[in-house]
Amino acid sequence: MSITVPAPDPALAVGLDCPLRVLDLDGSRLPDALLDPHLTDIDESALTNLYVDMVRVRRLDTEAFALTRQGHLVLWPPLLGQEAAQVGPARALRTEDWVFGSYREHAFALLKGVDLAEFANVWKAYAHGGWDPQEIRMAPAQIIIGAQSLHATGFAMASKLDRSDDVALACFGDGATSEGDVNEALVWASAFQAPVVFLCQNNQYAISEPVRVQSGTPLALRPTGFGIPSMRVDGNDVLAMHAAARIAFERARSGGGPTFIEAVTYRRGPHTTTDDPKRYRDEAELEEWTAKDPIDRVERALERMGANMEAVRAEAKIRADELAKELRAAAEHAVAPHADAMFEHVYDQPTKRIQRQQAERRAFAASIEGNR
Ligand SMILES: Cc1ncc(C[n+]2csc(CCOP(=O)(O)OP(=O)(O)O)c2C)c(N)n1
Incomplete structure (x- = not known):
């Protein structure tokens, strides 16, 4: 295999001035020359499915948080506010593709079809890894910040050597971009043009450390120094995230190498159930991001499309309630090893x-x- 290292090129990044967005806060559709060609099949029914996914993911999060407070789980890293940043890319994956995530990737686990009893065991500390990674093609939750980016890159290099078109997705946070592991992964992915997509959910904080302290430039600029094309996307816009992920997966699958996506979003909950964010951020900031809620935005978009929102909400609630019930039963009845x-x-x-x-x-x- 020949090794070519592309030259750094800031023009490789898009969305640096303003994150790419196709759904405005009021639910209206904004044209975007890059993303629109990848959304032509998204009609009312497809958008409804994404909406239901996000409602279910939020319910999973709320229920798990409550289960932790009630002593049925021992720890929970909430994803409130990050539903679109995960559901958009998760629904752009093929079943064969692999996800290598951190501890906050609950939407990926759910949408990849994790068994909820095995999932509950992870957060009850009853299992080392929980689910069978081979079965759902998702590695166990990685606690060592950034390490999964190397695993994903290694997988992608192997996929290329095998002449397979399976793609690896590495998910990590803004804080992880300061880790050596992520930077090493970018070097290897670039050098071998590996079919890996780096999804950085910039939720603005690494526990109490704001991203502005870690980086004076947008995170999406960094991969360009490694010769990796990059997109800075509104992470609370499920359609923009879906389209960006489709572009990145397609590039990886067709031999175009790695892509970096920075999803600009916000962690509205605590870092984990053992954290108190009131100690390091103010209420106004939280309110500002609550107004950019990813689910509300899709509701408004569906309303504009003429969807029967009463029926859509009712259906989503039924599906979310079923999920919560199943998770609760799994957490309450888990048997200690x-x-x-x-x-x-x-x-x-x-x-x-x-x-x-x-x-x-x-x-x-x-x-x-x-x-x-
Ligand atoms: C190598 C390593 N260093 C430090 C920690 C402690 N730690 C746990 S979570 C965290 C913050 C990670 O922030 P970020 O990457 O932004 O992800 P987020 O939790 O916001 O999703 C740190 C420093 C760790 N788990 N691993």
Whole structure:
């Protein structure tokens, strides 16, 4: 395989001045020469499906948050406000494509068809990875910031060597772009023109650190230094996100190499259920982004298209309620694994060290038996 490193070119980035948007806040359709050709099949029915997806994703988020507060899950990283940034690209994936995400990629997991019992086990700390990655083609949630971008790039390089047209999607946050892993992934993806798409959900914060402290330039400018084309997109516009992802996946699939998408959005909830965002951001900022709600915007667009919104809302609510009920049942009835299970699946064959640790745990458990 020959290696060519493209020269840095700021012209590789679009949307730097103003993120690409095709749905305005009032739901009206804005023309966009780049994105429009990739949205020709999106009629009222297709937009309704995206709407229902987002409502279900939001309900999953709300229910999981409540389950955590009620002690049925142990931790939850909310995605409130980021529904469009995930649903748009998720619905542009083929079943065969792989997702390598962080811990906040709940829409991808849901839309890729994760088993909710396995999903609940992850956030109940009952499982190392939860679901079978091969089955749904989504890697386990990655807690090490940015590491999944390397996994996605490695997968994409292998896909190219196999002459497969499977594409890898790496999802990470704004904070992750400061990590070496993400920058190394960009180098490799560019050098090998790997079929990988980097989706950076710029939700404005890395826990309490605002993105403006991490970068003086738009994040979408960075990949151009690696020779990677980039799009800065309104992450609260599900159609713009869908079209941008279609462009990127098509480029990857047809041998055009990697693409970087910066979804400009906002995390309206806390970083996780253990965080208090009131300590580092003010109410006005939250209100400003609440007014840009991604679901409200699609409701307005559907209204403009003449959809029967009463029926659409009712249908979405039924689907969301079903999902919430299933998740709750899974979380409440999950069976705790035996403590020894934490030593399994670490290695194919347990090492002496693992066996020693397991023996120590058993001895300790036996020593306190009856004292609890
Ligand atoms: C390598 C590494 N460093 C630090 C952390 C601690 N940490 C957990 S989440 C987080 C912030 C990540 O922010 P961002 O990439 O913007 O993603 P977001 O959580 O906003 O989705 C940090 C620093 C970690 N998990 N891994």
